[in-house]
Amino acid sequence: MTKPAILVRGLTKRFKATLAVDHVDFAVAAGTTAALLGGNGAGKTTTLSMLLGLLLPDAGSVEILGEDMLRHRHRVLARMNFSSPYLDLPHRLSVRQNLEIYGRLYGLKDRARRIAALARDLQIADFLAEPTGNLSAGQKTRVALAKALLNDPEVLLLDEPTASLDPDTGDWVRGYLERWRTRTGATILLASHNMGEVERLCSEVMMLRRGKIVDRGSPQQLIDRYGRANLEEVFLDIARGRRESEFVEPR
Amino acid sequence: MTEDAEGGWLGGIAHDTGGGFSPGRVAAMLLRYLYLLRSSWPRVLELIYWPTIQMILWGFMSQFLRTNSSWVASAFGVLLAAVLLWDVMFRGQLGVSMSFLEEMWARNLGHLFVSPLRPYEWVLSLLAMSLIRVIIGVVPAMLLAIPLYHYSIFGLGLPLIAFFVNLLVMGWALGLIITALILRHGMGAETIAWLAIFILAPVSAVYYPVAILPGWLQYVSAALPSAHVFEGMRALMFAHVFRLDHFAAAVALNLLYIALGAVAFLWSFRSARRRGALLHVGE
Numbered sequence: 001m002t003k004p005a006i007l008v009r010g011l012t013k014r015f016k017a018t019l020a021v022d023h024v025d026f027a028v029a030a031g032t033t034a035a036l037l038g039g040n041g042a043g044k045t046t047t048l049s050m051l052l053g054l055l056l057p058d059a060g061s062v063e064i065l066g067e068d069m070l071r072h073r074h075r076v077l078a079r080m081n082f083s084s085p086y087l088d089l090p091h092r093l094s095v096r097q098n099l100e101i102y103g104r105l106y107g108l109k110d111r112a113r114r115i116a117a118l119a120r121d122l123q124i125a126d127f128l129a130e131p132t133g134n135l136s137a138g139q140k141t142r143v144a145l146a147k148a149l150l151n152d153p154e155v156l157l158l159d160e161p162t163a164s165l166d167p168d169t170g171d172w173v174r175g176y177l178e179r180w181r182t183r184t185g186a187t188i189l190l191a192s193h194n195m196g197e198v199e200r201l202c203s204e205v206m207m208l209r210r211g212k213i214v215d216r217g218s219p220q221q222l223i224d225r226y227g228r229a230n231l232e233e234v235f236l237d238i239a240r241g242r243r244e245s246e247f248v249e250p251r
Numbered sequence: 252m253t254e255d256a257e258g259g260w261l262g263g264i265a266h267d268t269g270g271g272f273s274p275g276r277v278a279a280m281l282l283r284y285l286y287l288l289r290s291s292w293p294r295v296l297e298l299i300y301w302p303t304i305q306m307i308l309w310g311f312m313s314q315f316l317r318t319n320s321s322w323v324a325s326a327f328g329v330l331l332a333a334v335l336l337w338d339v340m341f342r343g344q345l346g347v348s349m350s351f352l353e354e355m356w357a358r359n360l361g362h363l364f365v366s367p368l369r370p371y372e373w374v375l376s377l378l379a380m381s382l383i384r385v386i387i388g389v390v391p392a393m394l395l396a397i398p399l400y401h402y403s404i405f406g407l408g409l410p411l412i413a414f415f416v417n418l419l420v421m422g423w424a425l426g427l428i429i430t431a432l433i434l435r436h437g438m439g440a441e442t443i444a445w446l447a448i449f450i451l452a453p454v455s456a457v458y459y460p461v462a463i464l465p466g467w468l469q470y471v472s473a474a475l476p477s478a479h480v481f482e483g484m485r486a487l488m489f490a491h492v493f494r495l496d497h498f499a500a501a502v503a504l505n506l507l508y509i510a511l512g513a514v515a516f517l518w519s520f521r522s523a524r525r526r527g528a529l530l531h532v533g534e
Contacts, residue, residue: 046527049527054527055524084530087358087359093287107273
């Protein structure tokens with residue numbers, strides 16, 4: 001494994017009586033795409049939030065691009081970015097205004113050119129002048145992606161990047177992310193419960209259940225280990241608490 | 252920088268490291284609030300509307316009292332100046348609270364704080380926007396009072412700057428404390444942004460001397476920069492003296508309250524990070 005872009009050790013978060021993330025350890029190699037996979041409430045978004053510094057862990061450490069995120073997150077935030085369907089960009093501002101403001105927050109020097117390039121790539125040029133709140137779910141997702149790629153991040157964190165999208169738009173977004181990562185060499189960590197997405201995009205999968213990583217490996221390794229036809233069946237086994245050891249003859 | 256086959260950039264985008272304080276990020280947030288204000292003429296109208304209506308009401312009241320009250324007659328503009336200056340504090344507080352609430356309503360905090368924006372840079376942008384909102388709201392009312400009532404608050408001279416700045420800073424301190432409460436307790440505390448300042452109005456002695464208040468309330472007034480400003484304003488208008496003691500008290504108290512406001516805000520922000528509230532606040 002090459003030097004990890006993301007290194008997580010002993011990450012733990014408790015909300016009152018609920019242990020949301022329980023001593024999670026993982027590393028994501030630079031230039032790869034990895035996934036946190038799990039059902040609702042498995043701890044995916046909580047883990048991503050701690051990686052971003054939006055949420056303070058109770059214990060553990062997070063290093064991104066070699067920097068300690070708990071102590072020096074501002075040294076690295078300009079080199080990473082994030083997108084989530086659960087966060088909005090201000091609705092009353094136009095798409096261009098939103099991208100302009102985030103371009104300034106990330107300190108981009110040639111914002112107009114960067115926004116034009118992203119608008120062309122992500123096919124959002126036709127509605128740059130539209131208020132962001134007027135857009136469809138698919139258009140909003142592409143705009144959120146444009147915001148997440150403004151600073152050409154070395155590490156991109158995505159929370160359910162194709163949630164609520166129709167199959168065609170979802171496929172387009174996945175294709176775009178594949179091409180983008182290939183040409184930039186960036187590292188992507190995504191949280192998802194879309195198995196097809198994870199199989200297509202990711203070389204490494206961490207399966208989360210009740211805040212713990214219960215298994216990990218490449219999608220094919222997991223499918224083989226559980227003796228299943230696809231990652232969705234593996235997911236169901238793990239979500240329902242069936243262990244790998246219960247399968248006598250894995251494929 | 253190089254262009255890839257699709258016309259996008261392959262990398263090497265010049266950006267800052269996010270290291271220290273960045274005036275550019277403060278300007279970016281200020282631009283965000285100005286875009287928002289520009290996008291909605293009712294918001295601009297609302298900023299101007301209340302100070303102007305207040306000024307008109309108290310202007311007529313002053314005209315009436317000029318012939319019925321020797322106190323008002325000896326300094327005609329005392330009520331008008333009071334209402335205009337009170338609006339500086341009210342709009343100053345509301346300017347901080349409303350810009351903050353815009354981010355809550357927009358569910359934008361998560362995006363903002365995965366960017367290199369620092370909390371104190373955001374606070375500075377909130378304060379700067381508050382100043383802009385006060386100028387948009389109060390200055391037209393101040394100017395309109397000249398042709399309507401032949402009264403110019405600018406006649407107070409340089410002390411007007413001292414009064415204005417002290418009331419604005421007290422508004423900022425209140426705004427920061429209110430935003431801290433909203434960050435800590437969620438949108439359920441939103442109404443505090445509208446109501447909090449009115450608790451202070453009676454003890455700020457905006458329209459009457461502090462001496463009118465019961466003895467124990469006068470001690471409360473003494474702890475408020477606003478009460479010192481309005482006492483100072485009346486001293487200037489009636490006795491034509493600038494009371495340095497009131498000015499010094501207002502400045503000292505404001506320094507204390509703005510520091511308390513900043514600490515409360517930063518503490519609540521850290522608490523929000525501990526609870527995960529930055530991702531989940533919203534309507």
